[in-house]
Amino acid sequence: MPRPIKASIDLPALAHNLTIVRQHAPHSRIMAVIKADAYGHGLLHTASALKDADGFALLELDAAISLRDAGYHQPILLLEGFFSTHELALFEQYQLSAVIHHSEQVAMLLDFKHQELNLFIKINTGMNRLGLAPEQFPGTMKQLEENRYAHNITLMTHFACADESSEEESVLQQLxxxxxxxxxxxHPRSLANSAAIMRYPKTHADWVRPGIMLYGASPFSDQTASDLNLRPVMTLSSRIIAIHNLKYGDKVGYHGLFQADRPMRIGIVACGYADGYPRHAPTNTPVLVNNQRSRLLGRVSMDMLAVDLTEIENAGLNSPVILWGAGVSVDEVAHRAGTTSYELLCALAPRVEKLCSSY
Known part of the structure; x- marks a missing residue:
């Protein structure tokens, strides 16, 4: 038998979450963000569930080409654009759209003597990550308009703090x-990420760019995915592969970070940080065993972790364990581990088999 850990991908949940985007931004086109192997969910089957999106956005040129080869005809946007003049021929061949965010890209583009490309001009409005400074923007637009690109431009920016309820002023300043x-x-405009889609309707404009909400995680720290009517897409699960009975004072795992304060029964689960589970998740991080809520004990190892079976009915060898997903949200696990759901989903290891539900 193969190792029991697996990631189940609920394709109907993806489609449902796309409908939630449309409910919030009914007058905008949707550029579904599927970068990083669709946030760890798998590029092509995620795209199949999101086939009704108006476009796709990602970073990897080879992934964009694979979408075209798979028959997707929507606009496909490369969020960091191109990195050399050699890539421009591929952008042309596969009809890919490029984000332009610095003057060197403009220079490469103007040296490219072939047909027009679709461009998203990114403006740095305060995040100070990617984008042309506002004072650079008019000169760049003049260059592009003088060189046949005027009818192929969308204007864009990205919000730094739309996910924080206390940062409304920052969002409004950027807007x-x-x-x-x-x-x-x-020109058409694109501003809103998942958080802005849900919290700031005035940012919706012509295109919205949902990411984390499509995968059933909340973009907010003060609202759960369930509160937002989002369904979890990935359920990471495994099974109990060993059981131990502890006496008072027995320790668990590397460095004995957990010590039993009573007689206990624990299970060892085939899941560790080499699978993508967060190494720094502390004792009491929630898990489900036999669909009953339990907790992590001690330090996560490379391939295994320990869970409390003391109060879990009928738990034994091969009992199912849900690490995150249906019944225990990835947001809650991430919060306990001091990270974000983005990181956990994207960190899923290649050795974890993905199994897709029917769609």
Whole structure:
């Protein structure tokens, strides 16, 4: 038998979450963000569940080409654009759209003497990650308009703090900066990520770019995915492969970080940090055993972790364990581990088999 850990991917949940995006932004086109192997969920079957999206956004050129080869005709946007003039021929061949975020990309583009490409011009409105400074933007637009690109431009930015309820002023400042910078240009616009889609309707514009919400995780720390009517897409599960009875004072795992304060029964689960489970998840991080809520004990190992079976009815060898997903949210596990659901989903190891539900 293969090792029992697996990631079950609920394709109907993906489609459901896409409908939630449409409910929040009914007048915008949806650019579904499927970068990083669709946040660890698998590129092509995720795209199949999101086939009704108006476009796809990702970073990897080979992944974009694989989408085209699989027959997807929607706009496909490369969020970091191109990195060399050699890539531009592939952008043309596969009809890919590129984010332009610095002047060197503009120079490469103007040296490219072939047909027009679709461009998303990114403006740095305060996040200071990618994007043209507002004072650079008019000159860049002039260059592009003089070189046949005027009819193939969308304007975009990215919000730094849309996920924090206390940072509304920051979002509004970025929005104001974007509007002032672009007010004289009549081009489509794209601003809103998952958090802005749900919390700031005035940012929706022509295109929205949902990411984490598509995968059934909350973009907010003060609202759960369930609160937002989002369904978990990935359920990471495994089984109990060993059982131990502890006496008072017995320790568990590396460095004995957990010590039994009473007689206990524990199970060893075939899942560890080499599978993508967070190594720093502490004792009391929730798990489900036999569909009953339990907890992690001690330090996570490379291939195994320990869970408390003391109060779990009928738990034994091969009992099913859910690490996150249906019944215990990835957001809660991430919070206990001091990280984000984004990291946990994207960190799923290649050795974990993905099994897709029918769609």
């Amino acid at each position: 104001q900066c974007f509007e002032l910078t672009t007010k004289q240009y009549n």
